Amino acid sequence: MKKLVLSIAMVAAASLAFGQKKVVREAEKGFKSGDLQTALTAIEGATTNPETSGDPATFLLKAQIQTKIFGADTENTMETVEVGAQAVSTFNKAFEMAGSNKTSSVGKAVYAEELPGIPDNLRPYSLFTLKNLAFDKALEKYNEEDLEMSYEFFNLAGEIDKTDSTIHYNAGFLANDLGRFEDAKRHFGYLFELPTYNKTNAYYFMVQILSTEEKNPEAAFELVTKAREEYPNDKVLAEYEIQLLLQLNKMDEAMAQIKDALANDPNNSGLLLRSGYLKEQAGDLNGALEDYKKSVAVDPNFFEGNYYTGALLLEQATKELNTLNDLSDAEWEKQSPIVGKKADANYNESITYFSKALEIKPDNTDIMIILYQVYSRLKKTAEMEAMNKKIAAILGPNWQDN
Template sequence: MKKIIVSLALLAVFGTAFGQKKVVRSAENNLKKGNYEEALTEINEAIQNSETSGDPNTFFVKGKILTKAYEVDSSNTESTLKYGIDAFEVFKKAKEMDNGGKITKEIDKDVLADGLMLPPGLRGEGIPWLKYLSYAKALDAYEQEDMMMAYKFFKLTADIDPTDTTAVYNTAYTAAFNEDFATAKEYYKILIDNDEYVNPAAYFGLLGIVLEQEQNNEEALTILRDAQKDYPNEKIFSEYEISILIKLDRLDEAKTSIEESLEKDPRDPNNLLRYGYLWEQQGDLDKALEYYKKSAEVKDDFFDGNFYAGALLVDMAGKIVNEVNNMNDADWEKYSDSKLKEADDIYRESLKYFEKAIEINPDDLRALEPMYGIYNRLKQPEKAEAIDKRIQELKGGGN
């Protein structure tokens, strides 16, 4: 009698397990028929039951159902996205339970062969297919100029496959566009840490956030030094480093960096200009003027070199004029004429640089305004009047 009772109990257990597996098969059938809500209800029931909740196939089936719902929902809204996120989490759960077995191989089965999409019966229904759908939805949202949803679909794509550098870059870019700068930085750093990604674009994106949004010069300096190690031929990184060192008033470091750069390229106008600026900051105006002039000489259309040379010459002439104004009567009688002639000669020299500057950039008020004063001082009223007219036009006061 006891044997009969035990047998009946076993039948009950097997019957329950068989019943739950039948529910899983029914969910798969409903998936094939397109009855996604019924399929999801059934598979959730199986996941809640102890007899099938430990089977990785149960979770694989749920992942396939969620992925199909994700695929057919063309609205590409937050609710669509949730299907995709949930599917990815379920697939990961199934792989964890399967521990490299048959289900894992099915979940990781590719959707492409030699770059071509496989037909539905042959391609995978797991994670690679989910990634493919996510990227397609991201592109669709981007084309529709829905930058927030583009960002979220790109992010899911990148989370599915962090080695996909295009998806990771697009995630960082669209995150920054949507002012989620913390996420943008995170994904730019993922690219930087990827040895297979050989493109300075990630550094540029990261620096844009750190310098423009966070205004963190110290962090930018660290990033720039890493960038120079990874991309030693990108001169712009060393130029940025020098500019930041100057901003941070770390002039000795900046000087060393510029000198190293000028050894490699002694005709780099930007570094010649910065070197002149460093000498000016240290009070050696003759040395500063030498390098400002060099920067203008090596590049014919270099506005900054001409402007800085002209501006420094004006400052030097102005100091002489102030010196004359502060002379006592005896010194004034003795030295004023020669000193004022020296100042006027320097003003004339400054004009050569300002005139070249406005030839390069005719609308730059920084160059035009001192020219007006110099022409007046040198008694060239027609030129002064023409410059004044141009200034007024640019300021909106012309006829």
């Protein structure tokens, strides 16, 4: 009798195991036929049953079903992203259960490569299939100008493959554009770890984030120094280095870097402007003015070059007029016409540069007010009245009272 009871129990256990394997087969059938919700329900039951939950192939099939559901979803919302993230987690669980061995049957299936343009019925539905599906959805959302969702899909694809430079550059670019700077830094950080990848653009973004968004010029300078070691001939990185040296008040180092940079790129208007700025800070106003004028000669539409040139001409005029304050009355009478003539020459010359700056930025009321004051100083009544009308049209008729 005892033997009979044992036999019945064994038959029952075998029947139960057979039943669970049948559930797995039903899930496989639904996966292949496209009845994905039925397949998912069946496989979820199998993943919680002791008879099949210990088999990594069960979780592999679940991940493949989730991947197919992810790909079939045309809504492409955050819910879609969540399905994809669940598939990643399930793939990882299957791989771990298989001993994290890429040579095992499950390991090979998890990381099966996917050929471009392969028909759906031949897709391996591996992690790389999931990555490619996420990438396609990211591009689709980008083309629809839904940058937030485009980023989410790029990010999902990037979580699968940390070495895909295209994915992480796009994800970093979008994250930066969306103001998600920590995410941007993470993606650009992955790019820095790729030994053969050209990282210059990633460095550009990271330096801007550190210096402008995080207000951390020290960290930005440390990064740009590292970048310059890797790309010593990159002109943009050279300019960033100079800019950061200026922010950190390392004037001597900045000037040395500018001289080296100008030797390689003498017609760089930005470098000429910075050279002029450093000379101005050091008190070499004539040298500064020369560099500012050179920057405009190189690029007549360089707003900063025109503005800085005009501003320094005004400063020189003011300094010249201030020299009269220390003179005796007799000496003042003698020198005033001479000094005034020199100052007026600077005022007149400044008009050329400020007028060009205003042409470049026609709504800049600060420049309008400067020109109004210069015209007033030079008694150019018609020009002064015309400028007053422009300013009043923007700031109101009582703009001088503000």
